[in-house]
Amino acid sequence: MSGNSRGFMQSEFMGKLMVAMAARSSRNRSLLDRLCRRALNRLTALPPEEDFMRDPLIDNDEGFDPEELDRYQRGE
Amino acid sequence: MREGVTTKRALCASCDIACSVVTEIKNGRVVRVRSSDNPIFRDHICMKGIVAPKGFANPNRILHPLKRVGERGSGKWEQVTWDEAMADIGSRLQAVVDRYGPEAWAVSTSQWNTSTDHGLGRRVMNHVGSPNWISGVALCAGNTAAVNRFTYGWFPFGDFNNTRCIVLMGHNPRRHSWTPIYNYIRSAQQRGAKLIVMDPRRSSSAERADIWLPLKVGSDTAMMFGWLKVIIDEGLYDKEFVAEWTVGFDELRQRVDEYPLERVAELTGCDPEMIASAARLYATHGPTIIPWTPITDMQRNSTSGIRLQSILRAICGYLDVPGGELLQGFNPDIINESEIEMHHVLPEAQKAKQLGSQDHPAFTYRGQSAFREPTRRVYGQEYANLVMGCHMATPSATFQAMAGEGPYPVKAFFFLGNNPLLSYANMPMILKGMMNQELIVAHEQFMTPSAQLADYVLPADSWLERPWLHDMFGWMSTVRFSEKSMDPPGDCRSTFQFWKLLAGALGQSDIVPWDTLEDFYDYRVARTGMSFADLVATTEVHFAKPEFRKYEKTGFATPSGKVELKSSVLEGLGFDPLPYFREDPPRDDAYPLMMFTGVREDGFFQTGHRHIPEMRARHPEPEIYLNEKTARTAGVRDGEWVAVENQLGRIKAKLAIRDAMPDDLVRVPHGWWKPEMPQGHGQLSGAHDYADSQLCRDDDDFLDREQGIPHIKGIPCRVVSLMSPSGDAEIVDASLLEPVE
Ligand code: SF4
Secondary structure, three states: OOOOOHHHHHHHHHHHHHHHHHHHHHHOOOHHHHHHHHHHHHHHOOOHHHOOOOOHHHHOOOOOOHHHHHHHHOOO | OOOOOEEEEEEOOOOOOOOEEEEEEEOOEEEEEEEOOOHHHOOOOOHHHHOHHHHOOOOOOOOOOEEEOOOOOOOOEEEOOHHHHHHHHHHHHHHHHHHHOHHHEEEEEOHHHOOOOOOHHHHHHHHHOOOOEEEHHHHOOHHHHHHHHHHHOOOOEEOOOOOOEEEEEOOOOEOOEOHHHHHHHHHHHHHOOEEEEEOOOOOHHHHOOOEEEOOOOOOHHHHHHHHHHHHHHOOOOOHHHHHHHEEOHHHHHHHHOOOOHHHHHHHHOOOHHHHHHHHHHHHHOOOEEOOOOOOHHHOOOHHHHHHHHHHHHHHOOOEOOOOOEEOOOOOOOOOOHHHHHOHHHOOHHHHOOOOOOOOOOOOOHHHHHHHHHHHHHHHOOOOOOHHHOOOOOOHHHHHHHHOOOOOOOOOEEEEEOOOHHHHOOOHHHHHHHHHOOOEEEEEEOOOOOOHHHOOEEEEEOOHHHOOEEEOHHHOOOOEEEEOOOOOOOOOOEOHHHHHHHHHHHOOOHHHOOOOOHHHHHHHHHHHHOOOHHHHHHHOOEEOOOOOOOOHHHHOOOOOOOOEEOOOHHHHHOOOOOOOOOOOOOOOOOOOOEEEEOOOOOOOOOOOOOOOOHHHHHHOOOOEEEEOHHHHHHHOOOOOOEEEEEOOOOEEEEEEEEOOOOOOOEEEOOOOOOOOOOOOOOOOHHHHHHHOHHHOOOOOHHHEOOOOOOEOOEEEEEEEEEOEOOOOOOOEOOHHHHOOOO
16 A cells, blocks of 8 residues: 555545544534535435344433432432 | 433543433433434444433442441441541551552552543652552553554554455454444445454354454464465565565564464464455455454463554555554644653652563553653654553552562552452452552442442542543544533542542642643643633544654654564563464363453443443343353253353353354353442452452463463363252352352
């Protein structure tokens, strides 16, 4: 992989572009930030049904009820 | 958004991965943890993160400082204030330091506390004068970081987003363990990247691999020699890079020639053609990454195994290229933890006393000192404590000193977010050492077996209850921020507060001059031109400017400035400068099976989480795995209670038959105890029954020479039934569980 071939320079450029887009996506404030987030969203989305370890515990999680947590904490 | 719910952006610290998550808060408490809305963190959530609000609400959480009032381990405590506790701790620690020297104070940390102490512990210790800091990272990533430096001066992180091939060496990231890595691999495979898996088990990753090498447990190092033999003989390496940027290639080639494929096939139990195919795929389908794996961290050939990974990366030209192994360096905008630690204030004479550094120096001050100048040259500072693993004492040597069997006594032992009895090898020695202490202090969330032996147990906060700045262990240059989501319950306090109060109690308040954690973070991020509050509000990740092949400008951070295939530093320390393979010692027929331990179970992180009902529903009892044939030969059946025994000790567990296990191999679960069982010395909440550290040997045959870390991937053992002859589900004789002589 050493050398300065065109392919290599291109991959470096793409690597830097990905980081720049990720930085914008993480900020998510300006229009350009949001566009980057949308583009990354499209680029990285994986169909959930292809998650070979998909777990309903995660898919169906709705969190806890605060009163229930209070009672649990009090040992009731 | 549900009514009355507010959200915060946080980093989960229920394990050491630090997923970016969102917390949902209602009535002042976190009621839900879900994955981040940012697509770069999509699906980074596991069951331990989801259940965190309940885990930290557990009624048995320690909420107030406790002082021991009976004998050590008697379970008798009185509630005291933080001020009372810290005043007494400070004066007793000072008395130990005055009587035995500062090196008589040792500190251990890990688990929920990994990376949340920000180097403040080392900072206080360095000012007091003790080099004896140990951590679970000694056999999990920290040691890998230190050993990687021998080859190219830093610890690379694989560029999963752009790679074309991934090699998992025994590592098995899953939906609920190492979750982001699991997601990265899934995503890379979707893009067409290849996956090579070396694993004795047919793991879930092996099932999805393009090539699976079912090697013998503990033979990873031999396997890599086989790969190098093929790659060098067939000229598949990057000749230009090797000629320009490496030293020691000819010597390496000679060493590799000692490992023809037939020999490697014999040592690993794998077909030579498959070994060659995997090697060719690795070298020709790049850029390829070998992500960090805990497996090579925990073997008698650990140093050589980690070095061979580094060498493969280097000679194939994958260093610091897109899709390869990135050498990122520190983020220039943040004051990193290595700076906070202030290693320069610890006198050289004290550094030289670091336990373990004479016999096993690899990750101690002594072993790493040759990198000070090169690190300054390349990364701008002398000390780079990557993954906290580059200036540690050796755990086994520390426990021996605590037990009165070292070069000098250790008489005060502090542990933060760490359960040392169950986290290191040779629990009997750790126990002996702890019972021989004049002062033991635990900063903990729950009454762990180790905390049960303390003089003081101080209540610790959780990641939901404090802000956090995470600099990726100094490993990567990205920095992330976490908001405080709720107030801590009772008197729970952060490690920042712990170290600040201790510095004050020792009359050295100026060591930790910041009033609050937020002030401390403002200091660390000042170079960004923003406050911590601004950063946390406006960005999830602060990236450094990406650059590749930086070594072309700076050289590598090694003494030669090149990739050292033959390590000048190891040679200077008196070790073989080239990797080598130590075979297993002669077998004792009484122990015909091999066991491995150290694996994470999905519901738990290290020794934690056994108190959470949802997690225990998934793993109610500790289970060992055997295949059907091995179980039949051992005379044990699926679902029954069995004992696993070796020369060091014995544990009990339920047997689960798994056809993914190879013949004669036993998988032992790591870190088991039961919070519901009786506490105190002699009981330790079931640790005497279940803790795998009772089987982990640390005698010379079972230690890596350079690092002194234990070999836990291939320990001879036997499995015996604990059922009555009639097959009743009863343990026949509880005395069977007494420690073996
Ligand atoms: S893997 Fe799970 S426990 Fe670990 S940080 Fe991510 S969500 Fe938390």
